[in-house]
Amino acid sequence: MTTLSLHALRKTYPGAGQAAVHDIDLTVESGSLTALLGPSGCGKTTTMKLIAGLVAPDAGEVRLDGTPITHLPPERRGVTMVFQNPLLFPHLTITQNIGFGLRMRGFAPARIADSVAEMLSRVRLDGLGDRRPAALSGGQQQRAALARALVLQPKVLLLDEPLSNLDPSLRDEMRQLIRSLQQETGITTIVVTHDQAEAVALSDRIALLLDGRLAQQGPPEDLYRNPATLAVARFFGGVNFLPGRSRGGVFQSALGALTLPPGTAEGEGVLTLRPEALRLGPGPNGRFARVEAVTFLGTQTRVNLTVEGCALQALTSPDLAAALVPGTSLTVSLPPEALWLLPPD
Template sequence: MSYLELSSLQKRYGNAVAVDDVSLSIERGESVALLGPSGCGKTTTLRMLAGLVAPDRGAISLDGTEITRLPPHRRNMGYVFQSYALFPHLSVARNIAFGLEERGVGKREITNRIEEALALVRLAGLGLRRPKELSGGQQQRVALARALVIQPSLLLLDESLSNLDAKLRDAMRHEIRSIQRSLGITTLFVTHDQVEALTMCDRIAVMHRGRVAQIGSAEDIYERPATRFVAEFVGRANVLPLARDGQGRATVWGQSLPVDAAADSDLFVRPQRMRIVPVSEPAGGDTARLTGRVLRSVYVGDHVEVLVEDGGHGQLTVEMPSGTAVPADGAEVAVVWARSESRIFAREAS
């Protein structure tokens, strides 16, 4: 049995199913992200794990013990809320000490643990300050220290970086990941941010409509999406409708492509896996190729997005590295990619 087991969890609110038959196995010391859009059930799953919401069905086991009906204070879990939930009238040290005082830890040990926690999150010397005297990043560190100081069996993070600006969020991603690895603490991290999930966790569980659509490593999720939803939600993709010509060959924009696809399917290709080449350059045996005209290009810093269209059939985007020659607007070009980069999914009903 894995360290943490979620078995067939379900939660309803009236007629709405928030979580529908979610099962997960997480190993000791592993960091796993619950990734998905708003309303997919990820936070409800986390709150059931913390004991803040009772499941209608299913079971939760931690380190071999079922905890499904245990109250939150008996689960020994550290929870970092999206809002941080710091007590504004208490100092940093008293905020961190709160969980220890509730557990009846002695004063001397509390003092020692607070000092260790402050050092761990790089806030040494700031124990006497109030939350309002701290920056957003420092408040986030206090919330993390408060969760870690109780030496939890499991660390739960609920969109805990969403209130930070982009640059600070980048820094905190690496800092939290470093702390998690150094402590070897099992962590479950709820986020809608793909970059956070891809960079902070050993595995990612992508949730959709209350279910786990796919779970795997960052590479598995990005390179080998198991469902249409995962392919669309994680990263960017060109979605090209497939049709059939008179000989039964798959076509896009009326041009034949060397792909195997059933009727009513769509072709998914990442923009950065495509290349723009001269129309005169033939496609190799393992290469797919479409021709079109450049509609426009947009400089985005580390790359240029080139929008290519074909008459009234549709458009696709190719990402080219900055500094490379970009074809002029209106130029006729060929777009090529390796056949292995193609992903085909059934078309959804409109």
């Protein structure tokens, strides 16, 4: 297994007003899966191409187990990239597609056949090896592309938006397959995605890129519950923000004095509370609220509230929100353990 590390990696395309990737430092631990997350145009795919050797950096290094590989051509890096579109050879069968890289490396036909048969089984394409790509569904083609990459046993596997062209049911199935295969093989893997839920479900760690910079990295729970900045909080669905000042374990804001969790830093800041953590009913940091809107979302209901003149939002179960209508008054609580203080912009 292999540790991948990026050091001060930078890339600006000719004619661009700003860097596509700006001084990125990132370590992907051996055998782990990291989601490279961010909105369109933030530098995710450029970062992947820099790792794969498809684009040369202006500065910085890519290292595998501490050894620089930035000077090596793509075919000598031990890095394999699967693109958003499967890019299978249309004139070859699925078996021939999966075994193509092994044939180029001069492996014996018997070994290729055994390796391809094993991969067909792993990606659940048994019995479909004799078909050509056009005869497969989009999800099956993506599995074949994944098998073609895995059969080479790369040191690092890069997956660029592998689920974006699939419908929701296939996306969930493919997500589970990618995770199970990664855990079985132990290949160090990076998955590019713009979908927060997908990144949280798939990865051991998330690296969030915003405007070409690494905004925050860590376990999914950290970015979700403990964002480093307002921009990170907003990207992960944060909507409740209260400016004010923290002092002596209390936050003074438009809502008055709110008890904070132990260890909260002091000074000016913005308090955030995830909408699913805001409780309908009495409890710590209780306040009177007025219901402004109730929106059924399927598994959850969104409740827009006015609390002491401030707009807040709660996500709760449909059963708990069933009796709520605009104009209803109720008590809400802001649990101290769910409050998180962010630096001001």
